[in-house]
Every structure is written in C-alpha cells, then in structure tokens.
Amino acid sequence: MTNRYALIPALGSAALLLGAFGFQYLGDLPPCKLCIYQRYPHGAAVLIGLLMLALPWWGWRYLGALAAATTGIIGAYHAGVEQGWWDGPTTCTAGPIGGLSTDDLLGQIMAAPIVRCDEIPWEFIGLSMASWNAIISVGLAAAWMAFAKKS
Secondary structure, eight states, X not given: XXXXXXXXXXXXXXXXXXXXHHHHHTSOOOOOHHHHHHHHHHHHHHHHHHHHHHSOOTTHHHHHHHHHHHHHHHHXXXXXXXXXXXXXXXXXXXXXXXXXXXXXXXXXXXXXXXXXXXXXXXXXXXXXXXXXXXXXXXXXXXXXXXXXXXX
C-alpha cells in the first residue's frame, strides 16, 4: 500500500480542522479551552501525513493513529463535561460561588473566560461538536491502523 492512500486519515484530520476554523471564523462560534486542545492532535496528524510522504518510515501510521486517538479521547472527555457527567477544568466551567466574599466573587467573574467548556454552542442530531470529533477521530485512528497493518 502506498503512502498516498494512507494520507486519507490525515486529510480527514485536515477537514476536521478546517471545519473547526469555519465554525470559529465564519459561524462566529469561538472555541473553549478543550476545543483548542482537540485541535493540536489533528494538526499533528496532518503533519505526520506530510512527513510520511517526505520521509518513508513504517512508524508514521502508528503515530497518526495515536494523534487521532488522542483527539478522540479529548473529544469524549469534553462531551462528558458538556453533558455534566464529570467536571471539566476549573478554568472553563462554572464553579461554585457559595462562601465567597464579594471581592473573591468579582475576581472570579472578571477572570472567567468568555467561552465555557460545559456549554454546548452547536449540535447536530443531538451530538455536540466535541461528540462528533470523538466519533470521527476514533474512525480516523482505525483508518490509520488499517493502513499500518497493510503496509
């Protein structure tokens, strides 16, 4: 199997990145911290795809699978935060306000980011962007592994 076909999952990551930037800049949906974290492994997968063309090595496909699986895990974690199944990072979710002084509460409000990780800004057929990223990324990881097994 040539490296050319193994680029399919790297192109999938590129498409997901383009979609994320489209939602951000064209759809006016700024990303939260966890959304940003999901982008890095996709960028790595695209870079791995390019490196695979330039420097043939059997291990690129496994690294691509790892990158896709990593963003899938982050996406699943983010989806759980959105659903309230578990707490997200305190820097991008709502925290308790009980027992805070007025100054502490004002400081917490002023330091709070604009975009929260526990809110769903967009969904399609009941699944958020984080959920879709998790599902598609698991598929991309499987594709990377399938191409690795055939090489």
